[in-house]
Amino acid sequence: MWTRRNSILSAGCLAVSGLPTFARAQAARARTPGAQGEAFPRLKIFVPAGAGGGWDQVGRHLGSALQSAGAAQQIDYENKGGQGGIVGLEEFSVRHAGDPGALIIGGLVMVGAVALSHKEALFKQVVPIARLTSDYLVLAVPTSSPFRTFKDLAANLQQRPDRVTFTGGSAGGVDHMLAAMLLRALKTDVAALRYTPTSSGKDAVAALQRGDATVAISGYSEFKAAFDAKLLRPLAVSSRRGNFGIASLREQGVETDLANWRGVFASANTPPDQRDTLARAVIRATESAAWRQSLQDNQWIGSTLTGKELQNFIALEQSMASAVVSLLKLEKT
Known part of the structure; x- marks a missing residue:
């Protein structure tokens, strides 16, 4: 039986940057953007792909949900496609290093592109905030x-x-x-x-x-x-x-299956407390009626995941992608 997960090699999982730690949230930070009743004045959602695609759809629906949930007042969008998100990821890592008001959309496609191009170090320039959807x-x-x-x-x-x-x-x-x-x-x-x-x-x-x-x-x-x-x-x-x-x-009659997923990331240079703030805002958005409607309209599967579980999930996906690229002898085309 051929599935992408049973192709994982015995090599250890790649390291992933630290994730939001909600346990560190304290009452002194309760009235920061993303907390109940507070909003980011402005957020940037960077989409490392062309307009109209899956990442673009998720990014814009997330932006609408952030506004609907009162977690952000204004959302700016930017598209920069190329090489499975690598071109946009490189630009985001430079222009938005440490920016607490910037998010980038990504997912399994980006993980695969990084494995194919052997640019694993580039993926360490961002930190996952939340997995959002499966498809x-x-x-x-x-x-x-x-x-x-x-x-x-x-x-x-x-x-x-x-x-x-x-x-x-x-x-x-x-x-x-x-x-x-x-x-x-x-x-x-x-x-x-x-x-x-x-x-x-x-x-x-x-x-x-x-x-x-x-x-x-x-x-x-x-x-x-x-x-x-x-x-x-x-x-x-x-x-x-x-x-x-x-x-x-x-x-x-074909013994194979595969699920795609999409999520949102921030710069790895963003301070931990500000990552937590971004994560709280995203979670508020995914709990909104607007987000539930987006899932229904696009027939996405809501699969919100954060924290240590997300860290483990992405480490597994990185190892899987590297194994599949090697085993299937995939090459850039």
Whole structure:
């Protein structure tokens, strides 16, 4: 049975910067921004990806929830895409080092891109504040595609993988991982994988429509508008069981599954007490009616995680990503 987690090598988990420690919060700090009744006058949410993609959606919905919960008065957004978030992460680390009013969106895609580029030191420039959402990936084709079912796609991959071009997010990211895991599960040479990275699900849809790719992989929320407009046809979803009315890979005979996640980070140079303040603000936002509505509208799974549990989770994800990149022989494209 092939899953991304059973590929973790025995090498030790990578170190992760210290996380918010809520136990240190004291009454003397109770009336700081993020505490009940207090708000940041201004917050920056930095999105290391193009507009319209999954990170952008999460970032903007988080910003709206922060304002709705009274945790922030004004939110400024900035997009800087490239290399699975690495370009934006590098810029954020320099421009917002120690800035207690700046957050950057990230997740498994960024962890994978860091592993692929061997820039683990860069990830130490940020500290995780909270995991926010989980999402499952969908394999989709244009409605005009000869692949009417996933079985059609699987048969083609087993016989002529060189005739199938996948598109999705950045090289080394979660979409790239799933494409490689699929070939491995089908007992097809992973070296034959043809994968064209894009900066968002919207760009992946455009690549399909231009004929530059055969199959696209992205989160359901990024494909939903194209499904509703009958531009794309879903073939399978990466959850263990069917979701969104789509049969899972496992239900269609492929022993693999994968979940994406997204979260929010701050500069590692931000003082611990100010990290705690940011974390309290984010938690307030995730408890708001506005955030619950965002989860429902985008069909995201709320998976808020903070503190030591988040530290352990990300360390495991870093080790997993490094193992998958090595085992599947993923390369920059």
